[in-house]
Amino acid sequence: MSDWIDIASLDDVPQRGARVVKTTQGCVAVFRTANDEVYALDNSCPHKGGPLAEGIVHGASVTCPLHNWVFSLETGLAAGADEGQVATYRARVLDGRIELEAAFLAARSAA
Amino acid sequence: MTQKLIIIGAGMATGRALETLLETAPDAYDVTLFNAEPRGNYNRIMLSPVLAGDKTYAEIETHGAEWYAQNGVTCRFGERIASIDRSAKTVTSENGDVLAYDKLMFGTGSNPFMIPLPGHDLAGVIAYRDLEDTERMMALGPDNRCVVIGGGLLGLEAAAGMAARGVDVTVVHIMGHLMERQLDEAAGYLLRRALVDKGITIKCAANSKEILGKDGHVRALLLDDGTELPCDLLVMAVGIRPNVALAQQAGLAVGKGIHVDDQMVTSDPDVLAVGECVEHDGAIFGLVAPLYDQAKVAAKTLLSEEAAFVQKELSTKLKVTGCDLFSAGDFADGEGREDIVFRDPARGVYRRLVIENNVIIGAVMYGDTADSNWFFGLIKDKTDITEMRDTLIFGPAYQGGTPLDPLAAVAALPRDAEICGCNGICKGQIEDAIAAGATDLGALKAVTKASASCGTCTGLVEQVLAVTLGDDFVMPAAASICACTDMTHEDVRRMIKSQRLTSMPAVWQECGWKTSCGCHVCRPALNFYLLADWPLEYADDPQSRFINERKHANIQKDGTFSVVPRMWGGITTPDELRAIADAADKYMVPTVKVTGGQRIDLLGVKGEDLPAIWKDLNDAGMVSGYAYSKGLRTVKTCVGTDHCRFGTQDSTGLGIKLEKTLHGAWTPHKLKLGVSGCPRNCAEATCKDIGIICVDSGFQISIGGAAGMDVKETELLVQVASEEEAMDVIKAITQLYRENAKYLDRIYKWMAKVGLDWIEARVVTDQAERAALVDRFEISQSIYRHDPWAAHVKEKAKRYQPLARLDLEAAE
Ligand SMILES: Cc1cc2nc3c(=O)[nH]c(=O)nc-3n(C[C@H](O)[C@H](O)[C@H](O)COP(=O)(O)OP(=O)(O)OC[C@H]3O[C@@H](n4cnc5c(N)ncnc54)[C@H](O)[C@@H]3O)c2cc1C
Ligand code: SF4
Ligand code: SF4
Ligand code: FES
Numbered sequence: 001m002s003d004w005i006d007i008a009s010l011d012d013v014p015q016r017g018a019r020v021v022k023t024t025q026g027c028v029a030v031f032r033t034a035n036d037e038v039y040a041l042d043n044s045c046p047h048k049g050g051p052l053a054e055g056i057v058h059g060a061s062v063t064c065p066l067h068n069w070v071f072s073l074e075t076g077l078a079a080g081a082d083e084g085q086v087a088t089y090r091a092r093v094l095d096g097r098i099e100l101e102a103a104f105l106a107a108r109s110a111a
Numbered sequence: 112m113t114q115k116l117i118i119i120g121a122g123m124a125t126g127r128a129l130e131t132l133l134e135t136a137p138d139a140y141d142v143t144l145f146n147a148e149p150r151g152n153y154n155r156i157m158l159s160p161v162l163a164g165d166k167t168y169a170e171i172e173t174h175g176a177e178w179y180a181q182n183g184v185t186c187r188f189g190e191r192i193a194s195i196d197r198s199a200k201t202v203t204s205e206n207g208d209v210l211a212y213d214k215l216m217f218g219t220g221s222n223p224f225m226i227p228l229p230g231h232d233l234a235g236v237i238a239y240r241d242l243e244d245t246e247r248m249m250a251l252g253p254d255n256r257c258v259v260i261g262g263g264l265l266g267l268e269a270a271a272g273m274a275a276r277g278v279d280v281t282v283v284h285i286m287g288h289l290m291e292r293q294l295d296e297a298a299g300y301l302l303r304r305a306l307v308d309k310g311i312t313i314k315c316a317a318n319s320k321e322i323l324g325k326d327g328h329v330r331a332l333l334l335d336d337g338t339e340l341p342c343d344l345l346v347m348a349v350g351i352r353p354n355v356a357l358a359q360q361a362g363l364a365v366g367k368g369i370h371v372d373d374q375m376v377t378s379d380p381d382v383l384a385v386g387e388c389v390e391h392d393g394a395i396f397g398l399v400a401p402l403y404d405q406a407k408v409a410a411k412t413l414l415s416e417e418a419a420f421v422q423k424e425l426s427t428k429l430k431v432t433g434c435d436l437f438s439a440g441d442f443a444d445g446e447g448r449e450d451i452v453f454r455d456p457a458r459g460v461y462r463r464l465v466i467e468n469n470v471i472i473g474a475v476m477y478g479d480t481a482d483s484n485w486f487f488g489l490i491k492d493k494t495d496i497t498e499m500r501d502t503l504i505f506g507p508a509y510q511g512g513t514p515l516d517p518l519a520a521v522a523a524l525p526r527d528a529e530i531c532g533c534n535g536i537c538k539g540q541i542e543d544a545i546a547a548g549a550t551d552l553g554a555l556k557a558v559t560k561a562s563a564s565c566g567t568c569t570g571l572v573e574q575v576l577a578v579t580l581g582d583d584f585v586m587p588a589a590a591s592i593c594a595c596t597d598m599t600h601e602d603v604r605r606m607i608k609s610q611r612l613t614s615m616p617a618v619w620q621e622c623g624w625k626t627s628c629g630c631h632v633c634r635p636a637l638n639f640y641l642l643a644d645w646p647l648e649y650a651d652d653p654q655s656r657f658i659n660e661r662k663h664a665n666i667q668k669d670g671t672f673s674v675v676p677r678m679w680g681g682i683t684t685p686d687e688l689r690a691i692a693d694a695a696d697k698y699m700v701p702t703v704k705v706t707g708g709q710r711i712d713l714l715g716v717k718g719e720d721l722p723a724i725w726k727d728l729n730d731a732g733m734v735s736g737y738a739y740s741k742g743l744r745t746v747k748t749c750v751g752t753d754h755c756r757f758g759t760q761d762s763t764g765l766g767i768k769l770e771k772t773l774h775g776a777w778t779p780h781k782l783k784l785g786v787s788g789c790p791r792n793c794a795e796a797t798c799k800d801i802g803i804i805c806v807d808s809g810f811q812i813s814i815g816g817a818a819g820m821d822v823k824e825t826e827l828l829v830q831v832a833s834e835e836e837a838m839d840v841i842k843a844i845t846q847l848y849r850e851n852a853k854y855l856d857r858i859y860k861w862m863a864k865v866g867l868d869w870i871e872a873r874v875v876t877d878q879a880e881r882a883a884l885v886d887r888f889e890i891s892q893s894i895y896r897h898d899p900w901a902a903h904v905k906e907k908a909k910r911y912q913p914l915a916r917l918d919l920e921a922a923e
Contacts (some may be wrong), residue, residue, distance in 0.1 A: 005917070007914060007915045008914050008915055012909075012914060013914065014653075014654060014910070015287070015654065016628075016654035016655075017654050019910065019913065019914035020913050020914060021913060021914050021915045021916070021917060022913045022915070022916045022917065022918045023917045023918050024917075024918045027913070030914055033443065033444060034295075034296065034444075034627075034628050035295070035442075035443040035444065037443050037444075037445070048668065049669070049670070050670065051666075051670040051718075054658040054661075054662070054666060054670075054718075055631070055658070056631035056634065056635070056654070056655070056656075056657065057654065058626075058628060058629055058630045058631055058634065059444035059626065059627065059628065059630075060443070060444040060445045060446060060448075061444075061630075063630075063631035065657065065658040065666055066666070066668065068631065070631070072446045073446075074445055074446030074447075075446045077446075098914075
C-alpha cells in the first residue's frame with residue numbers, strides 16, 4: 001500500500017494548465033490535461049532549467065516556455081530530436097482531489 | 112422448506128434478479144417486494160422516450176400486476192423500508208410493519224444529487240429520476256421555459272425531450288463542452304451543434320450561482336456572470352449518489368456504495384445488494400449493462416449456485432433522435448497512445464480511436480455510429496489491429512479486402528461530379544483547365560475558382576490534378592500550420608470566416624485536424640484568429656497563450672518575470688517614478704532598466720509576487736504595459752511642439768492618444784508605433800510597424816518598418832491633414848492587419864505578401880471600407896481595451912501561488 005498526500009482540489013489547477021507544489025528540494029509542477037488527468041514532474045527543464053509549469057499543455061505533453069522543447073507528461077521524455085528527461089512522480093485524482101504519492105517526497109529529500 | 116426473501120427496491124437491477132430467480136427456481140423463495148415508488152418494475156432508461164412522446168408509460172412497464180400474481184410475489188408498492196434489524200433478521204416498513212426474512216436483497220438505486228445552491232428547495236426545482244419527475248416535465252408546453260443544470264447524458268435527454276414538446280429549454284453546463292466524461296471536445300462540438308439546431312440554448316462553462324424564486328416557486332436561475340435565465344421549471348441533472356442510508360443504519364460495510372463481493376453478498380452473508388447502490392472493487396455503477404450482470408449473479412448466489420461478477424468495458428449512447436453518438440473505453444491522451452482521427456466535415460462525422468500497443472483502448476464516434484458495435488468488440492476482445500491499421504478507421508466494410516486507393520476512386524468519378532461545392536465546379540471543368548495549361552493548384556484556383564473559397568476541397572482538386580497529369584504532377588508543399596493539419600494559415604483563416612467557425616473544436620472538426628486538441632504551435636494561432644474575427648462571441652483561451660500573455664509579464668531565462676508599467680506616450684511623473692521605485696524596493700527587484708520603447712522595466716520579479724506588485728502599481732495609477740504581447744506594445748514619441756524648437760505638431764500628445772486608443776489590441780505579432788514631431792525623426796518612427804512623422808502640412812503615415820532580426824525602413828502609405836484622420840487611418844490599418852495577416856507575421860512580412868497597394872486601396876482610397884474597419888476595430892477594443900493586471904489581481908491571484916507547500920513541514 002502506498003500513501004497518498006492530498007494536495008488540492010482538481011479545480012484549483014486550470015484545464016490544460018499547471019501549478020507548482022513547493023518542496024524542500026525545489027518545485028514540482030502538477031499538470032491537468034483537457035481530459036482531467038493529472039501528472040507531476042520536476043518543474044525544471046533539462047535544457048536550461050525552464051519552468052515547465054508555465055508551458056502550453058497539449059494532449060499529454062507540455063512545451064517548455066523558454067525554448068519550446070516538448071516533454072511527455074507521462075514519461076518525462078523529450079520528444080523529437082531533443083534529448084533529455086524530467087523526473088516524474090505518481091499523481092492521481094480521487095473524488096475531485098489531487099493526490100501525490102508520499103514516497104516521492106521521501107525520494108526527493110533523499111536526493 | 113421455502114425461505115423468505117425480502118427485496119428492498121423494485122428497480123431495474125432487482126427486476127432482472129427476480130426474473131432470473133423465478134425462471135430457474137420458482138419455488139425456492141417466498142418473495143416480498145418493497146418499493147418506495149408507488150409502482151413495480153419499469154424500464155427507467157426509457158423515461159426519456161416517454162418524455163419525448165415516443166413511448167407511453169404502459170410500454171415501458173416490465174412487470175405488470177399479473178406477472179407478480181402469477182409468480183406469487185407479494186408486492187408492497189409505495190411503502191418504504193424504514194429500518195433493519197440484522198440480529199433478529201427483520202425489516203420494519205414505514206408504517207411500522209415488521210417482517211422476518213431469511214435472505215435480504217438491497218436494490219435501492221441512487222439519489223439524484225442536488226447542488227445546494229441557494230433556492231434549491233423552491234417548488235419547481237426537480238431532479239430527473241422517476242416517473243413523477245418525467246410527468247412534471249411533460250406538463251410543460253410551448254408557453255413554458257425550463258432550465259436544465261447539467262450537460263451530461265441525463266440533462267441532455269431531459270432537454271431534448273422537452274424541446275420536442277415545444278418548451279423553451281436552456282442547458283447550463285459547468286464544463287467547457289457537453290458530456291465531457293464520454294466525449295472529447297470535437298464530438299462535444301458536433302453534439303452541441305445538433306442540439307442548437309433543435310432549438311435548445313446551450314451555455315457551457317457557465318457557473319450557477321443562485322436559484323431565484325417568487326412566492327416560494329422557482330422564477331429564474333442566476334449565473335455567476337450576472338445572467339438571469341427565467342424559467343417555470345428547473346431540472347437538476349448533475350449526478351447521482353448511491354442510496355446507502357438504510358444500509359448504513361443497518362451497520363453494513365459501506366464506502367461510496369454498499370460493499371459487495373464477487374457474489375454480490377454484503378458484509379452480512381444473508382444480505383445481498385445489486386444495482387447502483389453497490390460498490391464492487393472500488394467501482395460504482397450508473398449504467399444498466401453491469402447491473403444486469405450483477406442481477407444474474409445475485410440470483411445464482413441465492414440458489415447457492417456458483418457465479419462471479421466481473422467488471423467489463425462499458426459504452427455509452429445518447430437517446431436523443433438525430434444525435435448519434437457512441438463512446439467507450441479510455442480516450443485520454445497519453446504516452447505510447449496514438450490517435451487515429453477521421454473527420455468528415457460535410458457530413459458532420461467524427462471518429463476517433465485511441466490505440467495502445469496495437470490494441471484499441473477507446474473510441475469516440477459522432478454522426479455515423481453504424482460501426483460502433485464492431486469497434487466496441489475490438490476493444491472488449493483486445494484484438495490486435497496491426498494488420499488492418501491503415502483502413503481501421505473506415506470500419507468493417509474495408510477490412511479483409513484491398514485498401515481503397517483514393518486516387519483510383521477519384522479517377523473513377525464522372526466528369527460531372529462536383530468537386531468544389533462552394534463554386535459549383537465539377538471534375539470536367541478542372542480537367543479542361545488542366546488541358547489548357549493550368550498545371551498547379553494556384554493556376555487552377557485562378558482559372559476555375561475551384562478550392563478558392565472555403566478550401567475544404569483542396570485535397571480533392573489536387574487529386575484530380577494528380578490523376579490527370581500522372582507523373583508530371585508534383586504535390587505542392589504549401590507549409591501547413593503544424594503537424595496537426597495540412598491546411599495553411601491562410602486556408603484556416605478563410606474557413607473561420609466563410610464557415611462562421613467560432614470555437615476551437617469547431618475549427619478542429621471543420622478543418623480536419625489530425626490531433627484531438629492541437630499543439631503549442633497551432634493553438635495560439637487559432638486563439639488569435641478566433642478572437643480577431645469574433646471579438647464578441649469567442650472567449651479568449653488563456654491556456655492557448657504563451658506564458659508572457661497568459662501571465663501578463665515577460666518570462667526571463669531564470670523563470671522570473673519582468674514587469675513594465677505603461678507610461679502613455681513615454682511620459683511619466685515624479686509620483687509614478689516614486690511608486691516604481693517603492694515597488695522595486697519592496698519586491699527586491701534586482702534590475703531596473705529603461706527599454707527601447709521608453710518605458711521602465713522591473714526585471715527579476717518572482718512569479719508569485721506578480722499580483723502583489725501589480726496591485727501596488729495599479730494603486731499608483733499605472734496599468735499593464737503589454738511589453739511582451741502579440742499586441743500593441745508602446746508608442747514611442749519625441750517631445751514635439753511642447754519643448755522642441757523644430758516641432759511642427761504635438762507629437763507627444765498624438766502618441767498618448769494613440770496608445771490610449773490601441774492598448775489591449777491583440778495583433779498577429781507585436782505592434783510598435785513611433786511619432787516624431789518633424790523629419791529629424793528623434794522617435795525613430797521610420798523603423799516601427801507604423802510610423803508617423805509630423806510635418807507642417809499634417810501627418811505622414813508610413814508602415815512596415817522593423818528593427819529586429821530584419822531591419823527595414825517604413826514605406827509611405829499616406830499623408831493626411833488632421834490628427835483625427837491620422838487616428839482613423841491607423842485604426843483601420845491595425846484592423847486590416849489583424850483580420851488578414853498570418854499569425855506571427857509582422858506588418859512588413861504581411862505587406863510583402865499582399866502589397867502596399869492592396870493596403871492603400873482599403874484604408875486610403877475606399878473611404879467606406881476604412882470606416883467599416885474602424886468600426887470593427889472599436890467593437891473589438893470595447894472588449895479588449897482593459898487592464899489585465901487589475902483583473903488578475905481580483906480574480907486570479909490565487910493561481911499565481913504554489914498549489915501546496917510541502918517544504919514547511921520539513922522545516923520544523
Ligand atoms: C431518465 C434516465 C435515463 C437513463 N438512461 C440510461 C441509459 O440510456 N442507459 C443506461 O445504461 N442507464 C440509463 N439510466 C440509468 C439506469 O436507469 C440506472 O442505472 C438503473 O435504473 C439503476 O437500477 P437500480 O435497480 O440500481 O435502481 P433503480 O432502478 O433506481 O431502482 C431503485 C428503487 O429502489 C427504491 N427504493 C429506494 N430506497 C428504498 C427503500 N428504503 N424502501 C423501498 N424502496 C426503496 C426506489 O424508489 C427505486 O424505485 C437512466 C436513468 C434515468 C433516470
Ligand atoms: S523629431 Fe523633430 S520635433 Fe521631435 S524632438 Fe526631434 S527635432 Fe524635435
Ligand atoms: S535582443 Fe535578444 S537577448 Fe536582448 S532582450 Fe531581446 S530577445 Fe533578449
Ligand atoms: S529551458 Fe526548456 S527548452 Fe530551453
